[in-house]
Amino acid sequence: MWDSDPGPAIAEGLSGAAIEMAGAAVEVLETMFFELPVDLVREAEPPRAGLASEVEFSGTRNGRLAVDVEPGMARRLAASFLGREDEQTVTEPEVNLVLLELANMLCGNALSRLEPRGGFQIGAPRPALVTEGGAGWLMVPVESGRLSVRLSFRDEA
């Protein structure tokens, strides 16, 4: 039984950790970037190389979160996060820093949902030079473009 209204469905065809990852992505994008989903979150092919960042974690579970954002969307996200109306005032270093913070927030939020009683050390987020291939990518469609995110655990590799 639900303690409260579970709200509208945000994902389709997902189970387990992927559902929590989808929930984390939607919450982070809505709350910190004012970006609303325009469709359901689904599993997808690995993204074509956009701007990517990643963060590793250890503790109750070990693994990595990778996020890839279309270049135009990255600038818009950075502008929203920094409270700038004009995207052109956002510098490239600022875009990169916001993407690092995005990976950090997605990782922390997803792990808190998956293992609320767990204990984790989340490493420093870093730019990812190559977007990983393979399965497990989720695509989050929002107004300004598509965000792709993948949460992988080392013990499940």
Next chain:
Amino acid sequence: MCKRLLIVDDSPVMRSFVKRSIEIAGLQVDRWLEAGHGREALEKLGVEAVDLVLTDINMPVLDGEGLLRAMRSDERLRTVPVVVVSTDGTELRMARLMELGALGYLRKPFPPERLCLLLEQVFPDWAEERGKELSDVGF
């Protein structure tokens, strides 16, 4: 009723976000201090008093837990309110930081209202003033 605030986070864009959120909440701040890690925060607190510290947990050099421990063992800093702002929302971590004396825990992502509620707890004088202003305009 102006305040002095210290924001501690290794991400300059996150410091900027927290600062803007507090400005939107309407708290009058006449002095903003920023630090990229706990050690730098302690250096700044050594030369200037503040009314509130907002700190991240995962930072290089000295993390948020280390900062909190150092502040609680320092006679001059023991009573300075500290609010933790972090992506790590696991129960164990939150409980440990509250035991160490954090006044509140704000898990990222956070809506502005949640930050407002915490600020009202830290600054009841501001909360009272704010409540009066809101009732004056019919809320």
